[in-house]
Amino acid sequence: MARELLPDELRAAVTWGTALLRSRLGAREKERRTIVIRRQLGNSAYGGENDLFDASLTYLATKIDPHTMRRLCLQRSRKKEHDGSSSWSTLLCMEHGGSTTDAFEGVEFHWTSVEGGSDGNNNRGKESLELSFDVEHTETALDKYVPFIMSTAEELRLRDRALKIFLNQGSGWKGINHHHPATFETLAMDPSMKQSVIADLDRFLKRKEYYRRIGKAWKRGYLLYGPPGTGKSSLVAAMANYLRFNLYDLDLSGVYDNSCLQRLLIDMPNKSILVIEDIDCSFDTMSREPRKAPGAGDTYYSEEEEEDHEEYERRAGVGYQQERKITLSGLLNFIDGLWSTSGEERIIVFTTNYKDRLDRALLRPGRMDMHVYMGHCGWEAFKTLARNYHLVDDHALFPEIQALLAVVEVTPAEVSEMLLRSEDVDAALGVLMEFLQGKRRAPDEAVDENGVAKE
Numbered sequence: 369m370a371r372e373l374l375p376d377e378l379r380a381a382v383t384w385g386t387a388l389l390r391s392r393l394g395a396r397e398k399e400r401r402t403i404v405i406r407r408q409l410g411n412s413a414y415g416g417e418n419d420l421f422d423a424s425l426t427y428l429a430t431k432i433d434p435h436t437m438r439r440l441c442l443q444r445s446r447k448k449e450h451d452g453s454s455s456w457s458t459l460l461c462m463e464h465g466g467s468t469t470d471a472f473e474g475v476e477f478h479w480t481s482v483e484g485g486s487d488g489n490n491n492r493g494k495e496s497l498e499l500s501f502d503v504e505h506t507e508t509a510l511d512k513y514v515p516f517i518m519s520t521a522e523e524l525r526l527r528d529r530a531l532k533i534f535l536n537q538g539s540g541w542k543g544i545n546h547h548h549p550a551t552f553e554t555l556a557m558d559p560s561m562k563q564s565v566i567a568d569l570d571r572f573l574k575r576k577e578y579y580r581r582i583g584k585a586w587k588r589g590y591l592l593y594g595p596p597g598t599g600k601s602s603l604v605a606a607m608a609n610y611l612r613f614n615l616y617d618l619d620l621s622g623v624y625d626n627s628c629l630q631r632l633l634i635d636m637p638n639k640s641i642l643v644i645e646d647i648d649c650s651f652d653t654m655s656r657e658p659r660k661a662p663g664a665g666d667t668y669y670s671e672e673e674e675e676d677h678e679e680y681e682r683r684a685g686v687g688y689q690q691e692r693k694i695t696l697s698g699l700l701n702f703i704d705g706l707w708s709t710s711g712e713e714r715i716i717v718f719t720t721n722y723k724d725r726l727d728r729a730l731l732r733p734g735r736m737d738m739h740v741y742m743g744h745c746g747w748e749a750f751k752t753l754a755r756n757y758h759l760v761d762d763h764a765l766f767p768e769i770q771a772l773l774a775v776v777e778v779t780p781a782e783v784s785e786m787l788l789r790s791e792d793v794d795a796a797l798g799v800l801m802e803f804l805q806g807k808r809r810a811p812d813e814a815v816d817e818n819g820v821a822k823e
């Protein structure tokens with residue numbers, strides 16, 4: 369019918385087009401590219417471990433469906449962190465010869481696990497993973513898929529690691545496990561403020577490229593202020609738990625001079641939170657305190673020694689006095705300068721009970737990116753605490769407690785303390801009511817030093 373109806377030229381064009389299409393499709397079916405990712409770097413079994421192999425295993429573990437694969441491999445390994453700590457991880461992997469398919473940006477990637485050679489001991493080093501895809505997706509594979517695997521694996525590793533808190537000792541850090549239970553869910557604070565902090569952290573994490581483009585260091589500063597016991601430390605812990613970042617709690621009274629401070633800051637890895645608590649007190653005390661002999665416990669230099677040393681420094685032409693003094697502006701300049709360019713994805717948190725006592729340098733716009741006020745316990749904060757401690761969302765005493773919280777200034781720490789007095793919810797809320805009523809009657813005298821309501 370086509371021969372009858374179509375002119376010869378048109379038929380020839382259609383035939384040519386179909387042949388071209390068929391040859392293209394045929395070629396695409398056949399032309400595949402395979403990237404071999406070996407466990408060990410180089411050809412020798414004694415080369416270093418290939419991080420991409422490790423990352424691919426971690427990534428694929430999230431893609432493997434144990435219900436659909438006939439043979440699987442389960443492995444448990446101990447991983448050393450950059451900070452010297454280690455953690456255990458369990459991985460589900462493909463058995464040698466096994467394969468799986470993953471889709472990324474609409475492209476299909478095929479993975480196969482390949483066993484090493486047959487020369488006994490060295491087999492492990494020769495293991496590899498093979499990643500195959502259509503040739504036309506080579507760029508997507510190399511420029512997008514592989515980096516995506518690396519970053520996903522890093523995120524998974526961070527999520528699984530045990531968090532640590534590091535304290536400064538001399539010019540180094542000492543880490544201990546950090547099991548603070550505070551999370552944003554358990555944190556009692558104004559809900560809209562809580563949401564803004566979470567949104568700010570999320571935005572910060574996603575903005576690597578943005579920070580790079582505008583030429584700003586990828587760091588973020590938070591100033592937490594409010595009366596004692598309103599949850600500033602708990603918020604820091606919630607941030608660490610949320611981001612899965614380790615905490616570096618810097619006690620400035622233990623820092624002898626600027627170079628020590630700089631060494632400590634430079635030693636902080638990426639993806640970590642630097643915390644300096646009570647920033648208003650840290651600098652006041654330090655500038656007044658006499659110089660402490662380094663490493664000599666409570667020994668202080670005598671006035672004579674101090675003068676001798678200054679005389680020596682003067683003769684030697686060294687600005688010793690200036691060098692040893694740690695100032696807030698010195699700290700801030702260092703954080704904004706060298707520290708910013710020597711790492712990324714770092715958070716700085718300063719806390720204070722007295723924002724009005726802070727140096728203006730700290731409050732200048734752009735210095736601390738977000739100021740978070742942690743205030744007295746309001747109604748919403750109370751409901752969070754009641755849920756945390758007694759798993760209740762409602763109670764007959766709630767209306768009265770709500771009315772009292774509107775007129776009495778009480779910190780979340782005080783409310784928590786009252787709620788912990790009894791495991792029985794009725795009794796605990798009763799104790800809290802009494803406490804609040806006492807505070808309303810005589811704000812300054814209603815509680816003794818232990819926070820107990822007076823008769």
Ligand SMILES: Nc1ncnc2c1ncn2[C@@H]1O[C@H](COP(=O)(O)OP(=O)(O)OP(=O)(O)O)[C@@H](O)[C@H]1O
Pocket residue numbers: 554555556557594595596597598599600601602603721742779780781782784
């Ligand atoms: N906002 C809050 N949400 C949940 N628990 C809180 C909150 N505030 C205080 N608490 C409880 O009180 C305890 C002490 O609070 P936290 O140390 O976080 O307060 P802070 O503001 O850092 O106090 P300080 O200024 O004295 O260091 C916490 O361990 C927690 O149990």
